[in-house]
Amino acid sequence: MNILITGGTGFIGSVLCSRLLEDQHHLVVLSRHPETLQSPVQGIGSLSDLTDAMIFDAVINLAGEPIVEKRWSDGQKQRILRSRLDTTQALIAYFTRIEPKPKVFISGSAIGYYGTGRTNESIDETGVGDDSFSSQICRQWETIAIQAQPLGIRTCLLRTGIVLGNGGALGKMLGPFKLGAGGRMGDGTQWMSWIHINDLIGIILHCIEHDGIQGPVNGTSPHPVTNQQFTEALGKVLNRPTFFSMPGVVIKLLMGQMGEELLLTGKKILPKKIQEAGYTFVYENLEQALADVV
Template sequence: MSQNNCLLTGGSGFIGQALVPALLQRGMKITILSRSPKTTEGLFDGAVTAIADLKQLTSNDHFECVINLAGFGIADKRWSESVKQTIRDSRIETTAALIDYFKRAETKPDTFISGSAIGVYGLRDDQPLDETAGGDDSFSSQLCQEWESEAQQAEALGIRTSYLRTGVVLGKNGGALSKMLPPFKFGLGGPMGSGQQWMSWIHRDDIVGIILHVMDNKSIQGAVNGTAPTPVTNKAFSQALGKVLNRPAFLPLPSFVVKLLMGKMGEELLLSGQRVIPQKALQTQYAFRYPDLPSALKEIL
C-alpha cells in the first residue's frame, strides 16, 4: 500500500476509535485534528500525532489519504435553532478548512473520504435506496447535501473523493446501542411509533472495513452507503435486541411521546427511516463481517 500518511478528523469519536488501530496495524503514520491534542494522543498511547488547527500544517506536509469524520452528534440533543447551527458548523466548517488546506498543499492527497449520513435521503418509506437516490427538504437531508457539496470541491483539485453515508453504527461501549440498551435490559424496550420505519444499521467493524475498502479500491468514488446489506424495521430490530438480551421487547413508545420528548429530532431520526442498500460496497465485493443483525448483536452483547 502506498498510503503511508493519513490525516484524520473525528479520530476520538465512536468510529474513529476503531479506525485508528486498524490504520496503525497497516503501518500508517496518523495525524489527527483534535480540540484536545494531548488527550487524543493519550487515547492512542502516543501512537498518533494530534494537532489543534489545520493551519499548523505547511504546504509541504503530504497525506496520501484524508478521512473526515468530524461532527457534533446529530442525536445528542433536542434540535433547537442553536443546536442545529452547532451540528451544521461542526461539519461544514471542518470540511471547508480541509478544502483550504488541500488548495495550499503542494502535493494533493490521493484519496479524500468525507463523512456524510443516510439522512441525506430524507424521510422515506419502504423503497430500497442505493447511492443514486435523491434527498428532500428535511433538516438531516439538507445538512448532508450541504456537507457533501462542501467536500465535493476536492474533486476539482484532482483528488479522488468519496462521501461515506453512514447508517446507525452498532458497537461496544458507545454509539446508538448504548442509548437503547437500558430500557431493554429492564424488559421495558419495544418499537418506536408504528415500528414499521426502516433502520439501516451497520456493525462498527464493517464501517471501518468499508473505509479501508474505499482506500484500497481506486475505482470507488462519489457516494458510498455505509450500511449492512440487510436493513430491518424498527419493530424487527427491537425483537432481535430483546431476543439476544433474553428480555421481552413489546412495550411500544408511542409517536406522540417521542415527539414530546425529542421534538423534530425524534420525528426525523427515530420515527422516520430509510431502507438503504450498500450497492457500491456489494458491487466492489466488500465482504461484510456482520451482514445480518442477529450476528452483529451477538458479537456486541
C-alpha cells in the same frame, strides 16, 4: 501510509484509528483537544499546524457536533451544521494550497441524505433527498466535500447508517432493553439501515484501497430491518422481553423534530456501490452483529 483524520477521537474515529495503527499507518488527528491524543498518534489543533513537509496519502473527515445528543433547537441545529461545514471547508482550503495533494478523501455523510418520507422501496446511491434537516445537513456537507474531486483528489462521500458498536445509538438503547423495558418506537414499521462498526471501518479501508470508487458510498449492511424487527432481534440477543412500545406522539413530545426525523422515520438503504466494488460484509445478519457487540 500517512493519514489525516478529523473526528478521530469519536465513536467511529477511535475504532478506525486503532485499526489503522494495527496496520502500521502513521496518523495525524485534528482535534479540539489535541493534547489528549497519545503517541504514536500525532494530535493537531488546527490545519495550520501542519508543515509543508507533511504529505498525506489519505484524509478521513468524521468531525461534527453529535446529532442525537440534544434537542434540535435553532442554536443546536447551527452547531450541528457549522461544525461539519466549517471543518470540511477548512480541509478544502488546505487541499487547495498543498502539493502534492492526498490521493483520496473520505468525507463523512449519513443516510439522512435520503430524507424522511415513508417508503418500503430499496434505495441505493442514486436516491434523492428532501427538505428535512437531516437531508439538508448531508447535502450541504457533501457539496463542500466534493470540491476536493476537481482538485484531483478522489473523493468518497460515506453515507453512514446506524452504526452498531460499543456506544453510539445502540449504547443509548441498551439500558432500557437490559431492564426489560425496551420496545418498538412508534408503529415499528420505519426502516433501520444498520451497519456493524467493523464493516464500516472495512468500507473506509476498501474505499482507500480501490481507485475506482468515488462519489456517494452507502455505509449500511445489505439487510436493513424494520424497527419492529430490530427490537425483536435485540430482545432475543439480550434474552429480555420487548412488550413495551413508545408511542410516536410521546417521542415527538420528548425529542421534537430530532425524534421525528431520526427515530420515527427511516429508509431501506442498500450498499450497492461498495458491494459492486467487491467489499464482502462480515456482518450481514443483524442478530450476529448485535450478539458480537452486546
